[in-house]
Amino acid sequence: MVATGFFSNIVAVLSKRSIYIAIFVLSIITLFVVQYQYLKIGLNVAKVKFNRDIGTSSQQIKQELGAETQLTFLIGRALVKDDRYFDLSLDSMETASKTFLDDFIKYRLSLNGIKTDFSYRLFTRDSTYYLKSAHSFAPETKLETYPILLTGYLPNLVDKQVILELQFKDLNTYFLSQLNGLTIPSILCLLVIIVIFIWVLRSVYWQHKVITTTNTFINNLTHELKTPVFSIGLATKILEPEVPENKKQFISIIKQQTERLNKHIDKVLELGKLEFQKKVFKTEAVDFYPNLKKLCEDFEALSQLQNIQFSYHLEGEAYPIKAEPTHLENALSNILDNAQKYADDPVIRLESKTTKNTLEIMISDNGIGMSKKEKSLIFKKYYRVDEGNLHKVKGYGLGLSYVKDIIKKHKGKIKIESTPGSGTSMTIIIPLNHGQ
Structure with a gap:
């Protein structure tokens, strides 16, 4: 396949x-x-x-x-x-x-x-x-x-x-x-256009070839990683009943890190799908309100275990949009995950509402914030906010690139308000599906 x-x-x-x-x-x-x-x-x-x-x-x-x-x-x-x-x-x-x-x-x-x-x-x-x-x-x-x-x-x-x-x-x-004043400049312009087009075409398709080769390698690698991750998860479940109570915390750590690794692998695979299998991405008319509420409830339960202050308010009762629910949920999860990563004592707030033509979902935090330059770069693949060459937060700079691709495919846009040291607020705006 x-x-x-x-x-x-x-x-x-x-x-x-x-x-x-x-x-x-x-x-x-x-x-x-x-x-x-x-x-x-x-x-x-x-x-x-x-x-x-x-x-x-x-x-x-x-x-x-x-x-x-x-x-x-x-x-x-x-x-x-x-x-x-x-x-x-x-x-x-x-x-x-x-x-x-x-x-x-x-x-x-x-x-x-x-x-x-x-x-x-x-x-x-x-x-x-x-x-x-x-x-x-x-x-x-x-x-x-x-x-x-x-x-x-x-x-x-x-x-x-x-x-x-x-x-x-x-x-x-x-x-x-x-007529040399007319013919010679015209011929030169045509030659310049031809040379520039050939150069651009070669550059674009050379880059495309490099990206294709890189993504093929990444896809093959991540598929190979799936097998050992699955084996670790299966072995952990088998061993869990026989592990003494005082060591079950280590089993919990193994399960947690295995799940985290599995999510990273899925994220890389999803990025590859979006770039090279665009026809796979299909939106459908859905009411996204139940999906968003379930996402908030799950994150709230997780926040209580990790001592994160999380609150949410969903205005209205229905969010009719055309969406690919799984990818849109993953995009929101990425933003929430970033919000709790970049703060010492995370305080996160999610609010949603509908206007005449759009669904707006705003996620705000009290994290380290971003400069104007960083705001223009964070959606680039592999870019990460630099903290003096020391990345306290582990990651690969893929999450927000994935988020941007997903929102774009939903014909939406992202607005960012952030000040260094004062937190960040991200607002996702997606058109409503009035035909639903």
Whole structure:
């Protein structure tokens, strides 16, 4: 049964892990799709802006090349191959005109925010006159071309239509570079999210594995302890009738300590059940008043034997709640047990009442009390109030952790009021079951 429950819990954990991973992967894919759509929109916007800027630049270039200036005069003479006006060879004149025209176009493009590689061709439609950029792309390069039909000086000079064709390569890369402020931070954020999720997932399941292994060990150990404890209890009962009257107190001590050890074992097993067999815990509609009254009566009888001042007052006659009575009784017993442990001359009071929607059970004592820091830690597993490295009260720091789990499973809460040296008051608040 234990093995079956363990493996079913492992299957449940793996199923949850698969669900979490699936949700995360789906979320990341959705983020990538959204980012891709934003990128497409950004590229379209960048392309529209580029076309607008190239249009503005083309108009400015066309206007300036339409007038007769030193630049257009040099270009014109290079087109018609006329070196009469320059102390330069024809080749040198063509090189100079190409360089000056390249600088002129680059300057005009940069003024309009276009800063990418380009080349140009200056030609007539019948290719009678032709001037090519000193910098040109490889023949197989896919180019985006923007022709500018010139007017004015140059067409009049050659008496033909003259076209200045601007050429750009791989504009998508240029557009993406314009969007680096959007794409790079987004990609980095996605990578950080993925890394953090993987790290958290590995940490959580590593811790879960450690806890599972630890609890499996504890469960096996406590089950093994059950047998010798049972044997001690059985042997004590068999020997009790034959023990002389003056030594029966020792039998009573053995029985008392055996029962105490048995309770500790049950407590550890219950904690393991709550953490790894949550489906076992089932609440039902009950009237908790008789259970609480019986608990108080039993503790009152025990208190008289141990010289503890205990009193109680149960207001009302019915406490309808949805509960797992055994666990809820154990939780209250733990609080009562702590109340009598942490006081030299314990004075304990239990009061209960119902409000419109809740059952409130308050247990107060005159013990050592707690600081604000200790109040925030006492429900952690294995934590115990420190008394200068000396724990006068024996225990394992499991009781209040168990109490918190039980109250949480009853959809309730615990309120603590405590001052060091002035005792502690714990109030358990559980919703009433009005449907009962």
